[in-house]
Amino acid sequence: MSETIIDYVKNEMRTFSEHPFHEVDSLVLSQFSYIHLGNLIAPPAAGVVRKPMTLQQLFRAECFAHYFADQLDAVKNRKLLAACAASPRFRDIGIAYFQQEFDETTEKQFCAMTFFIGADTAYLAFRGTDTTLVGWKEDFNMAFLTPVPSQEAALNYTLAVAKLVRGNLILGGHSKGGNLAVYAAMMSPARLQNRIISIYSHDGPGFRDNVFSSDGYLRISDRIHKTIPQSSLVGMLLEHPENYAIVESNAVGIIQHNPYSWVVHDGDFIRLTTLTSGADYLNRTLSDWLSGLANEQREQFVDALYSVIAATDLTSLTELRDNWQTEFPVLIEHMKNMDEPTRRILHETLRSLMHMAVKNLPAQTQKVPGNHLKSPRSKKRKRGTTDGQSKD
Numbered sequence: 001m002s003e004t005i006i007d008y009v010k011n012e013m014r015t016f017s018e019h020p021f022h023e024v025d026s027l028v029l030s031q032f033s034y035i036h037l038g039n040l041i042a043p044p045a046a047g048v049v050r051k052p053m054t055l056q057q058l059f060r061a062e063c064f065a066h067y068f069a070d071q072l073d074a075v076k077n078r079k080l081l082a083a084c085a086a087s088p089r090f091r092d093i094g095i096a097y098f099q100q101e102f103d104e105t106t107e108k109q110f111c112a113m114t115f116f117i118g119a120d121t122a123y124l125a126f127r128g129t130d131t132t133l134v135g136w137k138e139d140f141n142m143a144f145l146t147p148v149p150s151q152e153a154a155l156n157y158t159l160a161v162a163k164l165v166r167g168n169l170i171l172g173g174h175s176k177g178g179n180l181a182v183y184a185a186m187m188s189p190a191r192l193q194n195r196i197i198s199i200y201s202h203d204g205p206g207f208r209d210n211v212f213s214s215d216g217y218l219r220i221s222d223r224i225h226k227t228i229p230q231s232s233l234v235g236m237l238l239e240h241p242e243n244y245a246i247v248e249s250n251a252v253g254i255i256q257h258n259p260y261s262w263v264v265h266d267g268d269f270i271r272l273t274t275l276t277s278g279a280d281y282l283n284r285t286l287s288d289w290l291s292g293l294a295n296e297q298r299e300q301f302v303d304a305l306y307s308v309i310a311a312t313d314l315t316s317l318t319e320l321r322d323n324w325q326t327e328f329p330v331l332i333e334h335m336k337n338m339d340e341p342t343r344r345i346l347h348e349t350l351r352s353l354m355h356m357a358v359k360n361l362p363a364q365t366q367k368v369p370g371n372h373l374k375s376p377r378s379k380k381r382k383r384g385t386t387d388g389q390s391k392d
Contacts, residue, residue, distance in 0.1 A: 002250045002263045005031065006076065009083040009090060012267055016089065016117055021170070023227055023245075024264055025089075026123070026200035029115050030174040031259045032084065033125040035067050035077055037113065041098035044160040052094025052116050059085035070131055076260050093117060097161050101153055102134065108149035109135030110180075112157045120167035121197075126154055126184070128175030128204075137306050139176055139205070142238065143290060144298035146208055147183065154180035155187045162188075168197045174259055175234055178204020182224060186216040193219055201226045203235035203257055227269065229256035231276050236283040238290070246272045253278075289356040293349070301349040304342045 003011075005028050012019075032055075040063065042050060059081060067081070068074040084090040094116035101110040111127035129135040141148050147155075162169065169192075171181040178201030185199045199220060211217055228235035229249035234257050247269040251261035263270045275283070290298070338346075 002248075003265060004250075004260050005262065005264060006079050006083050006260070008264045008267065009080065009087050012087070012089050014089060019089075019267075021117055021121070021123075022268070023200060023225055024268060026170070026172045026198075026225075027174065027202050027227070027259050027262065028080070028084070028090070029093075029123055029125050030128070030172055030177055030200070030202055031077070031080060032115075033111065033113055033127045033173070033177065034071060034073070034130065035081060036069060036100075037067070037095070037098045038100055039063065039066050041096060041113065043099040044097040044157070044164055046160070046163070049164050050096045052096040054091060055081075055084045055093050055095060056086075056091040058095070072131055073258070073260060097157075097164070099153075099157055101150075102132070103149070104134050106149050107134055107138050107141060108153070109138055110150040110153040110157075112154065112180075114161050114165065116165075117170075121170060122161070122165045122167065123170045123172060124158060124161060124181070124184075126157075126171070126173035126177035126180040128173055128177040133306075135176075137302070140302040140306065141299075142179070142205060142207075143302065144295040146211065150176065151180060151183045154184040158184040158188055159192070162192050162195065167195075169195045170198045170200070171196060172198075172200030172202070173204065174202040175204055175257065178202050178226070178235075179207070180204075183207075185220045185223075186211070186214065188216070190219060196220060196223065199224045201235075202259065203228050203232055205234055206236075206238035208238060227262075228275075229262060230272050230274075231256045231279040233257070233279065233282060233286075236275075236279070237286065245269070246275060248272055285353070285356045288359070289353045292352060292356070297345075297349065300345045304338075304345045304349075307338070307342065 005024065008024055009028060016025075037058070040058070041053060044050075064078065068078055071077060084093075095113055096116070097112075097114040099110075099112050101108060109130060109132055111130070113125055115123040115125060117123055129139050138148050138150055158169075158171065171185050172178065173181045181199050182201055182204065185193065185196050188196070193216070201224065204226070212221075224243075226235070226244035227247050228244050229251075230246050231249070231253055232246075233254055235244070248263040248271075249256035249261040250263055251258060255261060274280075293301070
């Protein structure tokens with residue numbers, strides 16, 4: 001049976017002074033950030049230095065109903081908290097400055113918290129997309145808008161926390177959280193960037209291509225550690241020139257986006273050299289499709305698609321999952337009755353996607369399974385260290 005990050009936390013007995021912080025630790029804290037802590041930990045405030053709580057102190061049964069409310073992975077998140085509270089590596093990590101923002105009008109879903117690793121390093125964890133439909137809509141908006149509201153919030157959070165803590169900073173997150181970590185790092189002033197020793201993006205989407213020529217991005221690009229599963233879809237969206245490491249997952253398809261499916265062995269991820277042929281085909285198709293759409297077309301398509309889901313009056317994926325038998329007929333009926341301009345946008349955009357899929361199919365069928373072409377960006381990273389450099 002393959003080991004997961006929960007097994008890693010249970011089995012790793014070494015402290016950070018004995019074994020430096022690395023990518024698996026980052027994924028653990030990135031996933032921990034999905035736990036709701038707003039009832040215990042206050043947000044950053046100018047000039048107010050708050051005493052951190054330890055992960056061990058957070059293990060409170062009376063808080064569990066709030067911690068794990070409305071989560072797709074509530075059971076595993078609870079197991080992760082229990083493992084961290086008992087672990088000699090994680091239990092004494094301090095946590096402070098929990099900030100959460102949600103605004104349906106501006107389509108904003110943001111959450112971040114700060115972990116203290118030893119006396120001189122703080123890890124700023126940015127939560128990825130949660131179960132809210134607004135959170136997913138904000139993800140889609142990244143296809144045509146920079147910055148989206150949560151990216152601006154991530155920068156503001158980084159600036160605020162940097163004034164309250166000393167020493168080195170590490171930024172990281174899973175899914176959208178990884179994108180926010182990179183954005184906050186590249187948009188920070190140069191003086192603050194000098195304190196950022198590593199940025200971790202775990203299957204986080206990329207950016208529009210104009211981002212990568214900016215001075216801010218170029219100053220921190222060598223400190224970005226990106227990890228994706230072998231069938232990555234989310235992490236390969238938009239442009240992503242940074243090197244990435246491909247890790248093994250025990251799930252299939254889009255389910256590999258779940259961090260609990262990533263395989264850990266002997267304290268590190270199991271590394272692979274290529275994406276699966278199916279993922280390569282799908283990513284190439286989506287990339288070609290998006291590049292052929294103007295910003296206005298992307299925005300119109302995203303709004304039209306979201307209007308179909310919004311017709312259900314549901315607010316989260318968990319509600320859609322639990323009520324699919326009654327809500328899917330509503331979706332179908334709304335699609336039948338939508339106005340002609342909206343229907344035309346959906347039809348024409350999806351038709352262009354199908355055209356790209358057919359266009360890329362010959363190259364896909366010519367590949368020999370198990371002998372996939374290696375992306376020039378798929379350079380294998382060795383385990384990161386707390387100074388942001390790879391071990392040679």
